[in-house]
Amino acid sequence: MRITFQQELEELQSLLQEEGQLVLRSLRGALNALRHQDVELAQEVIAFDDEVDREYFAIQEGIQQLLARQTPVAVDLRLVLAMLHVNLHLERAADYCVTIAKLVKLAEALEGDASLVEGLEEMGMRAEEMLIVALESFADRDLERAELLVDLDELIDTANRRLVHDVLALGGKTELREWGLRMILVSRCLERIGDHAVDIGEQTAFLITGEFREFTDASHPDGGSNGRRA
Amino acid sequence: MTDTQSELVRIGGVNQETLAERERDLPPSEMRSVLFDVSDLQVAYAGKPALAGVSLDIYRNFVTAFIGPSGCGKSTFIRCFNRMNDLIPSASVHGTVRYHGVDLYGPEVDPVEVRKRIGMVFQKPNPFPKSIYDNIAFGPRVLDMKGNMDELVERALRQAALWDEVKDRLKESALSLSGGQQQRLCIARCLAVEPEVILMDEPASALDPISTTAIEDLMHGLKRDYTIVIVTHNMQQAARVADMTAFFSVKVSDDGKGRTGILVEYDTTSKIFTKPSDKRTEGYVTGRFG
Numbered sequence: 001m002r003i004t005f006q007q008e009l010e011e012l013q014s015l016l017q018e019e020g021q022l023v024l025r026s027l028r029g030a031l032n033a034l035r036h037q038d039v040e041l042a043q044e045v046i047a048f049d050d051e052v053d054r055e056y057f058a059i060q061e062g063i064q065q066l067l068a069r070q071t072p073v074a075v076d077l078r079l080v081l082a083m084l085h086v087n088l089h090l091e092r093a094a095d096y097c098v099t100i101a102k103l104v105k106l107a108e109a110l111e112g113d114a115s116l117v118e119g120l121e122e123m124g125m126r127a128e129e130m131l132i133v134a135l136e137s138f139a140d141r142d143l144e145r146a147e148l149l150v151d152l153d154e155l156i157d158t159a160n161r162r163l164v165h166d167v168l169a170l171g172g173k174t175e176l177r178e179w180g181l182r183m184i185l186v187s188r189c190l191e192r193i194g195d196h197a198v199d200i201g202e203q204t205a206f207l208i209t210g211e212f213r214e215f216t217d218a219s220h221p222d223g224g225s226n227g228r229r230a
Numbered sequence: 231m232t233d234t235q236s237e238l239v240r241i242g243g244v245n246q247e248t249l250a251e252r253e254r255d256l257p258p259s260e261m262r263s264v265l266f267d268v269s270d271l272q273v274a275y276a277g278k279p280a281l282a283g284v285s286l287d288i289y290r291n292f293v294t295a296f297i298g299p300s301g302c303g304k305s306t307f308i309r310c311f312n313r314m315n316d317l318i319p320s321a322s323v324h325g326t327v328r329y330h331g332v333d334l335y336g337p338e339v340d341p342v343e344v345r346k347r348i349g350m351v352f353q354k355p356n357p358f359p360k361s362i363y364d365n366i367a368f369g370p371r372v373l374d375m376k377g378n379m380d381e382l383v384e385r386a387l388r389q390a391a392l393w394d395e396v397k398d399r400l401k402e403s404a405l406s407l408s409g410g411q412q413q414r415l416c417i418a419r420c421l422a423v424e425p426e427v428i429l430m431d432e433p434a435s436a437l438d439p440i441s442t443t444a445i446e447d448l449m450h451g452l453k454r455d456y457t458i459v460i461v462t463h464n465m466q467q468a469a470r471v472a473d474m475t476a477f478f479s480v481k482v483s484d485d486g487k488g489r490t491g492i493l494v495e496y497d498t499t500s501k502i503f504t505k506p507s508d509k510r511t512e513g514y515v516t517g518r519f520g
Contacts, residue, residue: 002517071466073503074512210505 005070012062012083013139019055019090020135024128026052026097027193031124033104034186035117045101052094059087078210082203086138089196089203093131096189096196103182103189110179116166119159120183123190126156130197138204146201150215153194160191263290265427265457266311271325273306273315280306281491284325286476293449293458295468295499298478299514303491304461307478308429310334311459312348313341346373349420353432355412357404357419362387362396365404365415369423382422389455390418391448410441417448421456428452430460434467446471465515468499475502477511 026048033042063084066072072080130152137145164187167180198215206212266288273281281303288294288311296304306315313334315321327334334344357365366383375382383400387393392414396407404415413433420428430449434442449458449471462468468475476496480489495502495511506512 005517073465073469073515074506076516077504 002070005066005072005076008062008066008070009072009076009079012059012066013079015055015059015062016083016086016090017135017139019052019059019087020131022048022052022055023090023094023097024131026094027124027128027131030097030100030104031121031128033101034124035121037104037108037112039105039108042101042104046098049094049098052091056087056091059083063087075207078207082138082207085203086200089199093193093196096193100186100189103186107179107182110182111173111175112179112183113170113176116163116170116180116183119163119166120186120190123156123159123163123187126152126159127190127193127197130156130194134197134200134204138200138207141204141208143205143208146204147215149198149201153198153216156191156194160187163187262287262292264288265290265329267326267328267331268310269326269328271307271310271323271327273303273310274322274324275318276320277322278488279490281478282481284491284493286493286496288457288459289474290457291453291455292473293453293460293471294474294476295472296459296461296476296478297463297465297468297514298491298494299480301489301491302478302480304476304478305431306491308431308459308461311427311429312345312350314345314350316341346423347425348427348429349423349425350429350431351413351416351420351433354436355409355416357407357412357415359403359405361401362404362407362415363400365419366422369419373423375423386418386422387415389421389452390414391444391451392418408441410437410444413437413441413445414448417445421452425456427457427459430458432461432463435463442467469503472499475499477502477506477508477514479510479514 026045029041029045029048032038033045063080066080070076130149133145133149133152136142137149164184167177167184170176170180202212202215205215264287268287269285271281271284272279284303284307296307298304309315310323310327311329311334315323323335329344329348332339358368360368363383366386367379370377370379370382384393384397387396392411395411396415399406404412407415413436417428417433434445437445446467449460452458453473460468460472474496475498477494478491479494481492482489495506495508497507501507502511503515506515512518
């Protein structure tokens, strides 16, 4: 039994979960800043990204050490590869939180629309839920739950498409239009966070089954399989 | 061609066939040529089974590795391929080992002829206390092989990647060589009698890392012309050199006294080391137990 090696794998997994919690805090901060037009909080979210990056680099370094020194194989190899991807997906999700915070700052002086913000808040909650499902199903090796992410993503995608119409319906006031354009970008960021959660789910599936497949395939949206052997 | 199609061509497609070929590291099973066909093999020493119920095919021009914990019967198994177990009086072999479809243990088969075609390299290099040249020439002389002996010696030493290191000292004692060189000399000695198969029982376990790399590189080169079967304790060595890997384990009898080697899983090396089918294989290759 390679005790040290197993401990290192466990530690990396808990670091990854920690990173996930940081991303969730960042997302919650960005959403609160958006709702309350809180520029100070938005600035905190931007600065907080350094914490996520530190965690990201620590995990990256740990994985590099593990690959160099332990030569993982079979399920351990799949776990290490999956962690490498999940780490990147989480870091990217955090970057979108930063973008949202920056957009909040840009939209600060503009007149907005309360019901549209409410729609974004709802999307944000879905993105949060997706990240939680992605992190938990990875930790629990729960394939069924990971696959649920596709359905959750569908909801967030629909909301993203609807938002464009809502912005168009805002009317002709220049200031409102500018605000609306910023909010389209916010919506896009939330939608992308959802995509990263789905990608984490795909890594969970790879870890469990040894087969990599995309849950949904943008190039073959009618269900053509892009499954590839691991 | 529509506009969309010409656009795609300009982007440059990826040849799907090439991708598929690149991915496929081995010929599909229906295109592999079976050299050894082992069926329900059992080997016992003094009546106690050391290995039981083993069935597998060894493919031509493949490197096949046997891995497993101590006592799993992998060395016993490799010795069945050239009837080395015949030399142990208490050993008995049941089941069949077919080579080119011929039962190796059939009454009409000459064990000496078997060992000529199926050579063996052992854990510790065991050169004769003779010159480098005579070590290589020994086998061909015994077998009364025709041809120019100097050429034969050079060819064998070249194939074993040793020629450049020894060409100016062929008359020196083989014992003056380093361990790694001695082992390559033993491989050259094995190649000199022009076998079809080379069995290697832990060929690098007594060697330093550089010599080990030399032996492993050699295996890659040799498999074009030979079929190689290797027993190794070093799993990473199996991962590096083998096309196919068989994992053996030990089955302990109900009373806890008998320990018999069994074949757990046999598959392509990439499968064994990325996605083994059997939990026991996974436990062993990941170092969780065994």
